[in-house]
Amino acid sequence: MNRAVDVTTSYLSSVLELGAGLATTAQGARPEKRLELYEFEACPFCRKVREALSELDLEALVYPCPKGGGRFRAEVERRGGKAQFPFLVDPNTGRELYESAAIVRYLYATYGSGRAPFRLALGPLDTARSAAASLARAGKGARHRPARAPERPLELWSFEASPYCRLARETLCELELPYVLHNVAKRSPGRPAFVARSGKMQVPYLFDPNTGREMFESADIVRYLAETYAL
Ligand SMILES: N[C@@H](CCC(=O)N[C@@H](CS)C(=O)NCC(=O)O)C(=O)O
Structure with missing residues (x-):
């Protein structure tokens, strides 16, 4: 897929998410230890969980489990x-x-807040919404690609409904690269600390502790990950 098609279909995917995972909502207690999520990017059910993580401003250590993957399944x-x-x-x-x-x-x-978002009550309709967002990306982030394993998890600043962050997450997923997902959705209280670190409010932003590289720009991130880890 060329870049223009990637960006257009990822935008469509975000539109089809219907606002879920875009902004934070009321937050309660904060976890002391990081949550761990085994998932894959194209899975509509996994998307619903990532949307909730963005809305609740929660970090997670993501273990990508694409189809055919041998690392974390x-x-x-x-x-x-x-x-x-x-x-x-x-x-x-x-x-x-x-x-x-x-x-x-x-x-x-x-x-x-104690109460799940209204969309959850829609059951299969909510799943259809998330499945439509997956369909727009035509199987990206579903299947593994051979890659070497990093020693330490990478770190990604992202939020679920961002079309550009999706492109970065798809590649992390396909290459089965574990990563700390720092969610900085709109209204996230984590945004000032992120800007202090990176210099501006723009996501995706990747930090690779294995090489010391950090970067903005989804196209650069996708290229960097493929060049550094794909076999
Ligand atoms: N009802 C489950 C359905 C989960 C489900 O069907 N997940 C699929 C991926 S979308 C799965 O794990 N398939 C097995 C596989 O990918 O190997 C949920 O809401 O979590």
């Missing part, structure tokens, strides 16, 4: 008994959960 099977995604691990409470609706409800109950 086995860990989910070992812990939960089956290879189904999303799978959330909360080291603060010891909870380990499958099922996107249960995970979103848990996140809002534990780290939000």
Whole structure:
């Protein structure tokens, strides 16, 4: 896919998300330890969880589990008994959960206002909304590509509904590169600290502790990840 098609279809995907994962909402208690999420970018159920993380201004260590991937899928099977995604691990409470609706409800109950977003009550309609957003990207972020494993997780500043962040996340996912997802959605209280670090409010922003490289610009990030890790 060329860059113009990538950006256009990623914009369409964001529009089809219908505002979910764009801005933060009421936040509750903050986790002491980072949440861990096993997921893949193209999965509509995983998107619902990432939307909730953005809205609740929560960070997560993301373990990408694209189809055909050999790095983290086995860990989910070992812990939960089956290879189904999303799978959330909360080291603060010891909870380990499958099922996107249960995970979103848990996140809002534990780290939000207590009440899950209205869209969750729409059930299959909400899933159709998220599936449409996946369809717009025609399978990007679904299948693994051979890549070497980094020693340490990368770090990405992002928010779910950003079309440019999606392009960066797709590549991280396909290459099975684990990363700390710093969500800085609109109204995020984390934005000032991010700007202090990076110099301006623009995402995606990638930091690779394995090479010391940091950069803005989704096209540069996608190119850097492929050149550095793809085989
Ligand atoms: N009801 C589950 C459905 C999850 C689901 O079907 N996930 C698919 C991916 S979209 C899956 O794990 N497939 C197995 C695989 O990819 O190997 C939920 O809401 O979390």
